[in-house]
């Protein structure tokens with residue numbers, strides 16, 4: 001069977017983003033960006049999966065419409081990671097498993113030796129990849145950064161991952177030390193691409209057709225992954241796949257998409273759950289004129305009906 005990345009190039013991927021790339025967001029992206037991109041769902045804890053934690057199991061569910069879709073797991077114990085991967089394969093049947101080796105949050109990279117902390121421990125990282133590979137019949141990829149402190153660390157680390165059996169790697173062009181500051185480095189990704197035989201995906205600061213083209217030109221990567229650029233812009237993959245200015249700019253159209261997304265959200269979570277949708281609203285309406293008062297209203301919504309009314313009134317008063 002064809003692997004999820006054996007597709008036309010460049011491969012386009014929605015980045016995993018905790019609290020953002022959930023089922024409803026995946027569905028709205030699929031609806032407005034079409035089939036030509038892969039969804040990486042927000043990371044889930046291998047330990048919580050193995051414990052049978054209900055919230056974590058729900059986070060891993062998805063619908064057929066969301067495919068192709070990869071589930072990302074994090075952890076620092078090869079045995080637990082292998083068990084979690086096997087459980088994910090059997091229960092949810094995603095198109096692939098991704099291992100998080102890039103997350104810098106202290107809960108994961110300091111309290112645990114997981115996420116980007118694995119860059120400091122290539123032996124453990126390699127054991128994790130090998131164990132997960134042995135446990136499943138799905139492609140196993142790794143998402144990581146350029147290093148813990150220095151961006152050259154990836155030149156050795158990427159080889160370790162490939163040798164351990166990783167089928168693909170995604171590189172966020174920053175170190176742990178950089179966090180999210182500065183501009184993502186594309187030259188180092190280009191160096192890694194030259195060294196490895198497996199596909200390499202470039203990630204960081206891709207927000208439109210121009211930055212996508214530029215990134216691909218410099219890195220010669222097999223594909224690109226987009227995170228923050230997709231927030232409030234679920235049509236971005238269509239825009240980039242077509243390499244043209246397919247843009248949704250009319251406020252009426254944005255409002256229609258927002259309401260559809262909100263409906264998915266409320267259906268998936270529960271009635272009154274739009275409190276956790278407010279973060280998406282901030283992205284959808286970034287830079288909109290007369291935003292101040294409108295924003296105050298948006299940041300208080302709880303239910304779909306309220307949102308519908310606020311948007312209706314806003315459009316009416318605007319015209």
Ligand SMILES: Cc1cc2nc3c(=O)[nH]c(=O)nc-3n(C[C@H](O)[C@H](O)[C@H](O)COP(=O)(O)O)c2cc1C
Nearest residue numbers: 015016017018042043143172204205206226227228
């Ligand atoms: C809110 C947020 C949550 C994130 N959660 C994850 C995650 O669960 N797993 C992961 O590998 N990376 C995570 N990331 C990192 C992104 O996947 C991506 O590597 C990073 O944002 C850089 O890409 P961008 O400039 O396209 O956003 C997260 C980033 C943000 C902003």
